[in-house]
Amino acid sequence: LVVLSNVNKHFGALHVLQDIDLTIARGEVVVVIGPSGSGKSTLCRTINRLETIDSGAISIDGKPLPHEGKELARLRADVGMVFQSFNLFAHKTVLENVTLGQIKVRKADKKAAETKARALLDRVGVGAQADKYPAQLSGGQQQRVAIARALAMDPKVMLFDEPTSALDPEMINEVLEVMQQLARDGMTMVVVTHEMGFARSAANRVVFMADGKIVEEASPEEFFSNPRSDRAKDFLSKIL
Ligand code: ATP
Numbered sequence: 256l257v258v259l260s261n262v263n264k265h266f267g268a269l270h271v272l273q274d275i276d277l278t279i280a281r282g283e284v285v286v287v288i289g290p291s292g293s294g295k296s297t298l299c300r301t302i303n304r305l306e307t308i309d310s311g312a313i314s315i316d317g318k319p320l321p322h323e324g325k326e327l328a329r330l331r332a333d334v335g336m337v338f339q340s341f342n343l344f345a346h347k348t349v350l351e352n353v354t355l356g357q358i359k360v361r362k363a364d365k366k367a368a369e370t371k372a373r374a375l376l377d378r379v380g381v382g383a384q385a386d387k388y389p390a391q392l393s394g395g396q397q398q399r400v401a402i403a404r405a406l407a408m409d410p411k412v413m414l415f416d417e418p419t420s421a422l423d424p425e426m427i428n429e430v431l432e433v434m435q436q437l438a439r440d441g442m443t444m445v446v447v448t449h450e451m452g453f454a455r456s457a458a459n460r461v462v463f464m465a466d467g468k469i470v471e472e473a474s475p476e477e478f479f480s481n482p483r484s485d486r487a488k489d490f491l492s493k494i495l
């Protein structure tokens with residue numbers, strides 16, 4: 256579904272993505288882990304073209320990423336993204352946050368968008384908050400609204416960049432549970448996270464990055480019990 260071939264990207268002299276080859280099948284859950292600065296966020300951001308690439312190719316559903324205009328807006332809708340900071344529209348209600356893209360990009364009518372938004376908000380457990388503003392919600396609730404907002408666009412793939420790392424500990428699980436459910440429902444997902452419990456239970460594959468390269472790719476069982484590279488062994492010894 257998502258194919259990156261020989262992708263390279265620089266920030267000035269920094270070669271932040273080096274010859275990245277990665278194929279994500281429909282329904283697959285790929286967890287990306289690695290040290291700070293290894294290029295995990297940049298990798299995610301290239302997949303919905305928040306960052307351009309210097310060479311190589313990225314395609315979704317067999318089509319190369321569009322460069323601009325309406326096509327790009329549609330791509331961003333097809334590739335849902337959830338960030339560490341919740342990035343909700345502060346001056347819009349929870350309900351409006353989830354209807355806006357449906358109306359603007361997917362051309363849904365308001366009534367249908369609201370019905371769908373309420374169903375999605377119920378699904379992630381924040382249906383009762385629909386008429387509040389983001390600042391009136393806890394971090395865990397805001398992040399679940401952000402997930403509902405992305406899902407409202409019927410994305411082909413969902414990208415999560417450390418979705419729980421800005422949350423207080425007691426709110427982490429409520430967000431991870433929504434993500435677990437999404438994985439069980441067959442959503443194609445790329446998840447950058449330090450939550451190794453999630454990686455073990457939800458991932459089909461773990462991708463370990465260091466210094467802009469994919470150093471290892473394996474099933475979670477294999478990766479956690481038997482990491483092959485010194486970089487991965489070193490990383491795991493620090494976090495587990
Ligand atoms: P973390 O675990 O800390 O989130 P990461 O693996 O997500 O790290 P990236 O955010 O992808 O790493 O950053 C990779 C490298 O690229 C870092 O050295 C970072 O400083 C650099 N970098 C990221 N964004 C930019 C930018 N817009 N301009 C210049 N350098 C950048």
Ligand code: MG
Nearest residue numbers: 295296297416
């Ligand atoms: Mg990052």
